[in-house]
Amino acid sequence: MFPINSTVALGHRALFHPRVPPRGTCSRIISLRLQRRSRAPSCIYRDSLSQCQNLPSSTRGVATTTPSAEVISDHEFLLFRDLLTQVGPKPRIEESRRDVTPSDASFKTAGTRIAASSTDDRAEHIPNPFRRALEALQQRDTRRLLIYLQQIARLREAEIPELVAMLPRTTFTEFFRSLDPLYVARDVDPIGHALITVGVYQVLSMESTIDDWGVRQIYSQLLRTMLLLGGALKASGRALQVEEYIYLLRCAGAASDPAGAKLIWDELRHTPDSDWRHGEVFTEFIAARFLTRPLYTSHDKIRRMVIPRNLHRSRLRLSQNRVYRLDRLRFNTRLRRLRFGLIKDQAFAEDLMRTMRKKGPASRMLGILLEDGYRVSEPLLCALMVAFGRVGSLRFIGSRLLDDYFGIRIRRLTYKEAPDGDIKRNEIDSGPFRIRPTIRLMQAVVETYGSNGEIALAFQLVDHISKTYHITIPPSIWQDLLEWTYIMGSSAASRAWKQAGMFSKLPHNSSVELIWNAMTSEPYHIQPTFDQYNIIIRSLLGRHQFSASLPLMSDAMHFYHAQCREYEEAVLEYVQMIRDGARISEIVSGYERARFKRGRMHYDIQSWCRKFLSGVRSFEPANPVAIVAVPDFIRDFRPFIMNPARYRTATGYVSLFDPGQERSVRVFTGDVPMAIPMKHRRKWIHQKVKPKRFGVLSRNSLSGNSTVAKLGLLKLLTSTSRRPNRVLYKSEKDTVAENSDLMEESSYDDDDDYF
Template sequence: MLPINSTVGLGQRALLHTRVPPRGTCSRIISLRLHRRSRVPSSVYGDKLSQCQYLSKSTRGIATTTTPSADVISDHEFLLFRDLLTRASPKPRIEHGSRHVVPSNRSLGAPEIPAAASSIDELVEREHFPNPFQKALKALQQRDTRRLLLYLKQIVSLSDVELRELVATIPRTTFTEFLRSLDPLCVARDVDPTGPALITVGVYQVLNMQSAIDDWGVRKIYSQLLQRMLVLAGALKDSGQALQIEEYICLLRCAGAASDPAGAKLLWDDLRQSQASDWRHSEAFTEFISARFLTRPLYTSHDKARRMVTPRNLHRSRLLLSRHRVYRLDRLRFDTRRRKLNFGLIKDQDYAEDLMRMLRKKLPPSRLIFIIKEDGYRINESLLCALMVAYGRVGSLRYIGSRILNDYFGIRMERLTYNKTPDIKTGKSEIENIPYRIRPTIRLMQAVVETYGSNGEIAVAFQLVDHISKTYHIKIPLSIWQDLLEWTYIMSCPPTSTAWKLAGMHSKIPSSSAVELIWNTMTSAPYHVQPSFDQYNIMIRSLLGRRQFRATLPLMRQAVHLYDAKCREYEEAVLGYVETLRDGVYISEAITTYERARFAKARMHHDIQTWCRQFLSNVRSFDPANTLSTTAVPDFVGEFRPFIMNPARYRTATGYVSLFDPGRENTSVKAFGAWVHMAVPMKHRRTWIYQGVKAKRFGGLSSNSLAGNAPVSKLDLVSMLTSTSRAVRQPRPAKKQARSDGSVSKSSETAAERSYDDDDDYF
């Protein structure tokens, strides 16, 4: 056997030259000896491998994007083998007080062992609790975004020194790929259970979505993602490295998804000061425009009511309103603020100011053109569409038509008259074609609908989409029809229509039949689009607002069939999720499928319940002989019984009728939490004052809500299949009751439902 010092000096290659293994050597080490594989590549042998093909040696032991081979000797096995050799001829120990320290052999060529793993027991403990970056990089290999988010939470919880050391030891390309895998667009596609759904204040309260939505109506997953990504970026800069252009793009998207335009501006300023600013990267500039002006629907939580242009924001920027009109518009904004809670407000303001108030000035978009001309960015369709939406935020529609649509896309709108109802039957095109520099695509359609729809120009948006579709033979996707229907419905309903009336701009308000006109065009030739549940929702709400009950019932029946299909999909998702848990396998796809089916089912049930409530509240017949309240309404209650609130209440000619079903749960909405206090700026004569608003939070107690995030192990399969709520019901301690003989007994009948509501979400 070789001497001990020679064995340690040769590192693991001593295994290849040892003829007889020491007594007690495990069988795996003997088999690895026969394979004659070295542990790490060495520059002595001239094998220069890629950083993604071996274990990166550092003081923290960070793994790269590939998994080590099964033949590679781990640190645990090497230390075990070295201890076995050391026991044959023990080394002298140096006394340090009451502690024994073994001299280091790194100078003799031994592999570098982390200081935190100086013994076998510590290394075994490290293998049981491996570094979060090792897990994250393994999840990166598997393209598991959900696991990446879980490990990202563990990574940023490390101390600053540890995190800086970890970031410094990771290969630069691996770190970039790690950030790109956590792009908000990837998170929205793979992890976000809500998807592109609109979550209003009513949905937020009735479905108990406090664990997924923050106080400002933004998904918590994106707010937390921005904070943690900034921590990683800060650790990278502290380690002496600079962010690359791809990493800045990802950070800009994170700021946009968190609805933080101010943060996007700070990131852009940092980009221009860094070395990466020398590159004229059009994609980075496009992402800055998108995050700064919230051009993507994800950046405003898919809420069109937050990003629409209001006449109050146009005052003193595009037009001048009288003092009386401004006062009435401010009073309307004050009255509607109570019902919206903090949704759509700026987070870092002490007073209640809408997020879109930051974007109402025309000077910031004008600077964009100056930057493009000065820095020489390459103009493409993505950049132009982002510019269109940015200019649409301040109402610069004429500039969009003359400088963008006319100069680049070959669409001349000089003969197009604004603010008129679209006429589909005539087929006369008032838009002229000229040679284009960039061929229009679906992306331009989306930008057109977003730009003109948010400004109340529904007719112009419809005509432009129809013109692009017929001229360039592009099929209008279902998402475009959804946007047209939603913008038309928003502009035709209070309080938006009330605001346009108070401003004297009646041409911005679509007619009451505009939603039905777009619906008929969408479902008839030549489009023949099959509506989804979202389109049914808008159409039914529009008909109920116009009290067209006979036209509403067939559409409601079709929508209920779609809900039944979603219920079957939810049952399959629950069974698949429970099966994976029973097998002891963690599959992110099964969890995401279950969470999305759970949210979709609860949301659809809430929408149908809202239709039924509007139907019963709008039915008013003061004629006792009218069969509407005596026959039609009871038949409606019997047909849509599972979706009507218990008790059901409606009005007749002689009074109110209340029907209670003891076989169903009693749906109720109760107040919870603290009051929401806001200071709304109001103009009193010639001075600004802050007027206080106080609103109460509410929550629905129902099995069809999303209350609670209790583990599945605490729920049985039947309750998961029949309910979307994951709240654990636990009885309160029994109250003491005094008997007639003076003794005290415990009452076992009094119990209450307490929901296990985990405020901290999964990530």
């Protein structure tokens, strides 16, 4: 690949020559160009472009072509715009909830409402989208299939059942199978398995992909589309199959809608095919009802954490003073988390996990398993284990699930200190098992015990399963152990366990380092990734161990440089594709993922630098670290430090402004009104608050979706933002001036989100 400077200097001629492709061009792009020259005359491109001009901007497909490779216009870019971008106004809570959950009667009512709300007068000019959807289905192109199904949703209400009746019944099963959220997450979702905290959401400007509740918008749209297809199918006189209900349950789980999953399950129970229900359907229902998969909570462990306030009067009873302090702590942390993790259709602010705090729903799941006679399998038992872990039933999990089915006996639940000062470890034995443990059980164990603050027991169980059954611990398990340990050791989580009097839930200060050393040493010897470096560096900086964190930060920088090179290659391939007039979903997905990874890594490194400079304030003014190490640190990490850099010395504060670096500015984007339940004078009230939401004007954000012609190659290679450079109006200048001072002292530390 060309270096950045030489590539920019050569200009468009070196990359996009009209006849001879540059060296290193993808073979698929060359073959597409040759096929277009040999088969397609220029009139075909003009006809295709004239047809696409009649389409709405949000339904233009990926498989369109352009008439010329010289200039990319705004209209051509709109044909190829990202599926994840939401250009219309955001729906209200009631409307969003009504669209994503089926009614009690049938799917027909829900599908009719969705179709009626998305009807467009221009739908008469749209060609039959089912034909294009079938082509995308044959090519296994999930992105194109989603786009064409959005076109189907824009058809008139009376047209959809007629078109559905014309297609074979097996075609819809293939539609549902191809729209499985697990496939969508693999092929379309650019965020992948990354965690999006409130800080990432605001700094990277991810409003187009993440809604106000922290749920990825693509899965909410996917659930609406699937309900629309199900309603149209039932309106045509056909019935949904059991396999299709599985995909509907997964869509409800991916949209973080446990109530919707319950309604879908009730709909299945009243169908003639209810006798054909099997263990896989029940497993998917438990997973969607209790959000057991990481995808169902947007890979956010903070939302899955069991807090002591939710255990009150369900597993234990706390005093009123402790309950009051826990409520105040929950109130303060909610102000920093905005609406992330709340229920969408609730009039007041209530966490999703709080609806699962009682042991009744999980016990009913076990009763259904025993009464209906489902086949007991490892996925079903792991889902039940996580479901009982949501309500803190750890002793029941150890005696009825681990012991009865997997042959794992836990003699002691927590650490206990002996009179001689020694700490007795949990005694874990193995006996005869009905189901042999696998990596799936390891994941369920870490999720169950890690979310309940039992980090030591989770690590012992994973180590015991690995040594007893000769199973290698994968890197994902180590990642989960590190994350849960870091979350439980954060200030908000540790304060909650202390106020509840559960000191055994508190991990040691060096627990993250202990797991890190065990992971990187023999016999495991795991090569750390950037995400694992991120956790250990944050842990060391939080304990003010700067000398131990600097070498790790230098090692982690290699991952960032490798990601920058990957992003440059993805940009060149993406621009080459647009210039050639091709529309390849794999190239688009590769560009979007490389763009997000680079922006996310830049945010993480920037947070390290912010922690380092803010930690210098806790030192003595005459400490040599502030005199020698800090200037060297600013020189080495210059692109990631906020401009101006500010730190403390023996004589005061030093502020260094670099005119060659960008100055990130925080701007106010709006209020987030909510009503938080609080107890005042023995009565429950709804405390109304308006937390402020901010955005950051930076070239490292993910805001904007401008065309390539407006941005240029240099802009794409050096910035992840797709927002064009423009002159601020007077009102915007005043807003920037008011918030520029706040930006210097503001902190988007993820520790505030770990509760």
